[in-house]
Amino acid sequence: MNMASAFRELLRSGPGFGGASLMALLLTAALYVLLAFPLDFGESQWSNPVIWVDNPKAVPPAWTNPLRQDARPLHRVFEGAEPQTVQTARSGPVHSWRFPFTYASSHPPTFLAVTLADVNYAERPPLVLISLKRPDGKQLRIYRHTVRGPREDENGPFLRYAETPLRVQLSTDEATVTAAQNFLAEEFDLRLDGGQIGGRVDRILFGVPAGSADDAFAPLTGDYEIIIQAALREEGDSVGKVRFVVGGGVFGLMGTDSLGRDLARGLLFGLPVALFIGVIAALMSTAIGTSLGIASGYLGGRADIAIQRFSDIVANVPVLPLLIFMLFIIGPSLWMIIVILVAFGWSGLTIQVRSMVLHMRANQLIEAIQSLGASRRRVMFRHILPQITPYVLAQLIFAAPSAILAEAGLSFLGLGDPSIPTWGQILETGFRTGGIYVGYWWWIVPPGLCIVLTALTFMLLALGIEPIVNPRLRQPAS
Amino acid sequence: MTSLLDVRDLTFHYADRAGPVRAVDNVSFSLASGGSALGLVGESGSGKSSLALAIMRMLPTNVARYDGEVWLDGQELLGMAENRFRQEIRWRKLALVPQGAQNGFNPVLRVGEQIIEPLVVSGAAGKREARARAQELLAYVGLPADVYLRYPHELSGGMKQRAMIAAALILEPPVVIMDEPTSALDASVQTQITNLLKRLKQDMNLAIIFITHDIALASDLCDDLAVVYAGEIVEIGSAEQVLLHPSHPYTQRLLASIPRLHSDTLPQFIPGAPPDLREPPAGCRFHPRCPLVFEPCAQKSPPAFEPADGQMARCWLIEDGSG
């Protein structure tokens, strides 16, 4: 049977069709990830907290909002480079950025943060002012920052916040707390001390005092505006980048973990990694298993006995404890995981291939060919190997899911390669940091589903292929 | 006339994806009394094993048609309630040594236990009594007494066959069906078993239905022969009648295919292959392979003709010859 017709037959069976279409889907997604993500995604992004600092921490996906009774606030990021308006005041040019938005949630933002980068000035440092304009017409200055001045032996022009941008978490910044305190006192005649305000800045800024208790606030929905002004001293001074984040209660497609990492990106990157683990481990163990099996059946004698005994022992080793031990001693690396999985994963196939080879050698046709003077090597490669190949192919596909599950299990025990995020590691973080006990399902369920889906794809393919390569199974049950 | 076993128009079809398989079609025969053997002879796939199962009411789940009458000792078996049939007939009146009886023993139980099992389960005898009886039988079939405590894998093929025969006799049934009891054994053991069966027939006044593909073997043991082709009995009669005056062309061909030691004639093979029982040929089922085929053969199924007293054959040639 040639490849094309075998493939057509595969597509005709239910599991085969399901497996093949899922595999096509997974491969497409994996290809996209390989093109769109840097290869060192793990180190440069996933494990780098700076990347995720402006994300809300441990919030569910955005699509859960319609399912809730009271929608959580969306995550909003405003960025500006070129100033929107340029005015000239007495002190010098004033660059300003205005970010209007409608706030509809009854929950306050999870945080407010501002980031400034690439500030340039010739002599005197600029002053940056941030104000919030509320739907009730009230406006308050929530932050004021003077860019750091020249050091003693430093000469202009001066560049500030170029390598490390200035990031201020307004929700917890003392200046903002004071601003909120003053705002309540002036506008609502409500006097609270710093302790009463601390931690509730966002609630105060996006709410109004609710009559009864002194410290209760009702949400205020409507059109807000963030106004960022940079008072520069000279023509040519500039603020290169401003960024204002209104932290949401939901985020993206898959939500975030407790470090604010975008789980959608982690899950996506886990796909090619899982496929890689499954395919490489399966390929290597199948190659070793098949060649040892053929060698065993082909050579016979002492070599056969030795290989048989050895594979019998390896097949019966309880692998997980040994895997844990070796990874612990040698240190967790993806390659090490694969090498150990292969080291203990080849033996079952060896035993099966050997018995197939022996069975075929006893076949009368093969005996006849041999008696006609064909060399053993020729018999092996021309007559026996082609018959084993399809079976080995099915076993190869069967081997992939177990490698994927094994890696996930090891990662879950904290033995994953820290430089490469995998689904098991995402689950591990969720479990270790207690995410499961506070019900962070979006952190726990999707990585597991990804593992199941990928493993299932291989299983379905194997189930679809098995009846094609194993003609005995094609007969209807009698 | 009252015979011991009387099979009338027994029909058994089972369902297959492509349609019903006519494994047994309108089969009738009878066994007059104990101490005699009827040989059912036919090629493999002719439906003779299905016939044995149909008589024993051991049916697969996919029965398409199952009717006719089987009278044993004045009782009709097919209409009998399942439970009563199981308790009163099976092994008690009708025992079976199935094809490949080598595998007829449960591999994890001792041989003796399996021989006495029906006796003990029915409560007819205690364990000790049953054991004594079993050991008697083992000795009778030529096995050492310690076989009783052995496991099946410790016995050779011939020993297992003997033990199986002993097991079939434990309830002293009047009729035993033996389905190819010797086909898996080598020739010398085959002869021993056949001799044992001959002895058995006499000593125990047993009626044996002997199913085989080997007409020579059947002729050695059996008093009557029935030739089965494509689910039907095409010829039946005493061994002499069938062997010396075969009137059905298939029987003639079957006899001609036996290699003979003291003869110059070469064995002749029957051309063609047995028909597919899903779609047997119309008319006489043998007609596509019959060298003597003529018009009516493909038209109508031949009824039972009586070429001689006590002999029956389904062939239009006989009508032609006699009429």
Add this chain to the structure above:
Amino acid sequence: MSLLRPLLVRSLTMVGVFFVVLLMLVLTLGLTGFSDRILSATIGEQLRAERTALAETIRDPDEMEKVLEKRREELEIFYGLSTPWYYRLPRTALRVLTLDLGEARTLRSFDGSNRVFDIVTERVPNSMLLLTTSLIITATIGIIAGAYLATRQGSWLDRFVSGFAAVSFAVPTWWIGILLILILSIQLRILPSGGMYSTPPPTQPLPRFFDLVAHALLPVITLVLVSFGPSIYSIRTITLNIAQEDHVKIARAKGLPESRVRLRHILRVAAPPIVTGLMFGLAGSLSGSILVETVFNWQGMGRLYYDALAGTPDENVIVALTFIFTLMYVVIRIVLEALYVFLDPRVRYTD
């Protein structure tokens, strides 16, 4: 007829497994220099302690260095660091074989002992409880449902179960455990999410037992959930094959009651291959329970692995766990082998 000889023959592989694992332990510890590092650290610690003690009597720093250097040499000989690992470790392996497992760094047993032997062995019954309970439940469901399904081959239920069994192979056991916690413990608050007893544990025996059952429920359900599909499927297939054998036909022809045919002539014959299936599944069940114990904070050996790996790793405990785990596996396997030899007369030797 002796049961002992075939059992010994069949257990040879297990003895091989045991020594291969021991060899892997020694090689890994030695080749990576891990063992040397650990010993140097131990000696360094001891020297530091002695330096403080000696500082009272010896004032001269040169004198002190000399004394300590001499002491270091003594200690290196005492711990065997002066000899290369391939001489030292076999002796260590021998020591481990006699269950002399050393002391833990930070982990303690329930009553505060730091002997690794105490820490590990007190977990064994807890692990066994979880493992055997789930294995027995899985096997029971498998035998009953498998034998039933064998009579309904090709039905939708039969096809559903084979599909379910295939899916089971693609699902990580521990993730199912997490899901169950998320649903049953966190959302619905029906069952406790982990541990073996409530805090504080009930003192009366009966409430204590029920408390244990309540805590064992989720981990057992988890282990059963992922394994009962494959179990039913394999037992169904075994029974189906046996039911088609000639001896079953004969048993029916003998007029035996159907229940007797099923029990003695099908299920009894299926017992050896079912035990074989258990043997092949054992390593998987053990691995599954390591992870499930972790998820449910079940105080067994699996959870001990997790605790020994987290934070500052406890090397001695990890070595000992790997050893004891393998030992436990080998022992259970040999018990199963014995059961097999007992059940299947065909492997027994005569005369």
